[in-house]
Amino acid sequence: MPAEDTVFNVLYDKFMFWGILVGIFTFGWMFLAMLRYRDGVEPDTSGIDHIEVGSFPVDRHNTGLEVLFYVLPSIIVVWITMLALASNTAVWVIPAEEDAFSVDIVGKQWFWEFEYQDSLTWEDDPRTTYVDVEWNGSMLTVHAQDSTATNVTVEVDGVKSEYSIDATTGMLTILNMYFDRALHAEITVFDSEETLLHTWEHIPAAQYDAQGNVVEIYTLSTAGGEHLIIPCDEAIRLDMFSRPHDNSNPAYVGVQHSFWLPEWGVKEDLVPGLESGTVMTFKPDDLGTFPIRCAEYCGLDHSKMIGHIDIVARNGENCDADTGVLKIDDTSSSGGGY
Numbered sequence: 001m002p003a004e005d006t007v008f009n010v011l012y013d014k015f016m017f018w019g020i021l022v023g024i025f026t027f028g029w030m031f032l033a034m035l036r037y038r039d040g041v042e043p044d045t046s047g048i049d050h051i052e053v054g055s056f057p058v059d060r061h062n063t064g065l066e067v068l069f070y071v072l073p074s075i076i077v078v079w080i081t082m083l084a085l086a087s088n089t090a091v092w093v094i095p096a097e098e099d100a101f102s103v104d105i106v107g108k109q110w111f112w113e114f115e116y117q118d119s120l121t122w123e124d125d126p127r128t129t130y131v132d133v134e135w136n137g138s139m140l141t142v143h144a145q146d147s148t149a150t151n152v153t154v155e156v157d158g159v160k161s162e163y164s165i166d167a168t169t170g171m172l173t174i175l176n177m178y179f180d181r182a183l184h185a186e187i188t189v190f191d192s193e194e195t196l197l198h199t200w201e202h203i204p205a206a207q208y209d210a211q212g213n214v215v216e217i218y219t220l221s222t223a224g225g226e227h228l229i230i231p232c233d234e235a236i237r238l239d240m241f242s243r244p245h246d247n248s249n250p251a252y253v254g255v256q257h258s259f260w261l262p263e264w265g266v267k268e269d270l271v272p273g274l275e276s277g278t279v280m281t282f283k284p285d286d287l288g289t290f291p292i293r294c295a296e297y298c299g300l301d302h303s304k305m306i307g308h309i310d311i312v313a314r315n316g317e318n319c320d321a322d323t324g325v326l327k328i329d330d331t332s333s334s335g336g337g338y
């Protein structure tokens with residue numbers, strides 16, 4: 001689960017490690033002192049001329065040990081400060097849009113819109129579904145020899161077509177079906193009981209003209225119950241914008257929202273009027289579906305600004321690479337570890 005790898009969770013573990021270590025030492029020493037110097041136990045006064053209440057027994061002090069009492073905690077404080085700053089570096093180093101998979105997150109009252117700046121073609125792992133979709137040029141093939149799949153639905157730009165898998169070959173081959181990168185396409189494979197076995201999807205990127213104006217934009221919206229779909233093992237850059245749900249009133253600029261992934265412990269504000277937006281960046285390394293919430297009260301239906309983020313594998317890839325850059329170890333200049 002990505003949450004376990006985020007800087008915040010790793011940082012929590014590291015602070016916990018040092019907290020427990022210091023705790024064992026100080027509480028251990030305290031209980032030792034309580035047992036040794038309790039009422040009824042005569043203190044060992046050999047070598048001490050006098051003991052005066054409130055003053056340090058100067059006759060028998062240990063300079064080395066006393067210096068260590070200052071030096072050791074100072075080293076620990078400096079070390080955990082470095083750990084904390086290393087996590088900041090991991091969060092604040094923002095990849096350029098061309099170096100990352102970019103999606104614009106638009107907050108409206110009261111839903112999220114996801115505008116894809118890069119196209120994404122993804123597929124469920126054929127090793128677990130036993131179904132594999134291949135769509136190259138004009139030929140679409142569904143391999144389902146080892147599964148119970150019977151039906152295939154192909155949806156291109158909202159137009160649905162139904163197909164059956166050949167029972168003898170366990171395959172479906174459709175010729176003269178052209179794959180168009182600019183169109184949204186989704187292929188779903190079912191068994192005879194209509195159970196969804198496998199999903200393949202292509203999400204097109206926003207199209208711009210030479211002047212940088214948006215020509216075509218493909219938007220997924222939580223208002224339609226759709227999930228934000230993100231590939232794993234890649235640097236992800238989410239640019240956040242708050243926009244009015246109604247463009248007819250130019251005086252109305254929208255309200256503040258905050259895009260929150262509670263299970264990952266990350267959130268980022270969406271500020272109305274901030275043209276450049278705010279940025280959240282991360283690199284997921286495990287598949288899964290995780291909740292999205294709004295963490296900034298934004299009006300009547302604030303509580304309905306809920307959604308999901310799906311971490312998927314790109315078509316032909318899997319999420320086996322252990323790349324978690326969110327781990328402090330990978331970004332700390334001090335060599336990582338505790």
Ligand SMILES: [Cu+2]
Pocket residue numbers: 107256257258294295296297298302305
């Ligand atoms: Cu909100």
